[in-house]
Amino acid sequence: MLIDAGRSGAVAEPPEGEGAPAPGAQRDADAAASCAGRLRASGLRVTSSRLHVLQILAASGGRWTSPDEIYRALLARGVATTVASVYSALRTMEARGLVLREFHSGVNGAKAVYLAAPGTSGDGLEPAVFIVCRQCNADRQVRDRLLRRQLESAARRQGLAAAGQRLTLYITCERCAEGGARG
Numbered sequence: 634m635l636i637d638a639g640r641s642g643a644v645a646e647p648p649e650g651e652g653a654p655a656p657g658a659q660r661d662a663d664a665a666a667s668c669a670g671r672l673r674a675s676g677l678r679v680t681s682s683r684l685h686v687l688q689i690l691a692a693s694g695g696r697w698t699s700p701d702e703i704y705r706a707l708l709a710r711g712v713a714t715t716v717a718s719v720y721s722a723l724r725t726m727e728a729r730g731l732v733l734r735e736f737h738s739g740v741n742g743a744k745a746v747y748l749a750a751p752g753t754s755g756d757g758l759e760p761a762v763f764i765v766c767r768q769c770n771a772d773r774q775v776r777d778r779l780l781r782r783q784l785e786s787a788a789r790r791q792g793l794a795a796a797g798q799r800l801t802l803y804i805t806c807e808r809c810a811e812g813g814a815r816g
């Protein structure tokens with residue numbers, strides 16, 4: 634027997650995935666629009682994998698993210714993708730300056746990690762200076778417009794154009810320094 638639950642009023646809940654937007658859906662839509670705008674501004678076609686990868690990076694809160702982590706984050710979001718298309722999207726966007734790449738050393742050797750370029754995360758207008766431990770890769774962002782400007786002009790005086798680029802200060806963090814001294 635077929636029951637038309639909708640018309641009889643027996644089921645008030647909309648089917649999962651439809652009806653009222655879930656909390657955060659509007660924020661996701663805004664983030665997607667912002668990332669799509671970045672892609673177009675850089676002259677790239679907005680493809681599903683570029684858009685998804687950029688969104689993951691833009692939402693990482695300044696944390697360097699590996700292609701594998703991006704891939705897994707996309708799967709967790711229900712995005713059907715492959716590691717190869719994540720890499721391909723990263724390479725294309727890196728060439729256009731939308732994402733930054735670094736190599737972080739780990740137990741299995743150096744691995745490439747990525748970050749949305751400043752201005753991509755929505756709050757990117759605030760210039761950041763990164764401080765990274767060269768041993769454990771702990772990283773912190775210092776958001777200080779004056780510091781950023783001073784570093785840029787110091788670099789310029791040395792003949793290095795740092796404007797618009799990521800500035801990283803490599804250090805050894807206290808924990809690693811202590812561990813190194815003891816062990």
Ligand SMILES: [Zn+2]
Binds near residue numbers: 767768769771806807
């Ligand atoms: Zn450290």
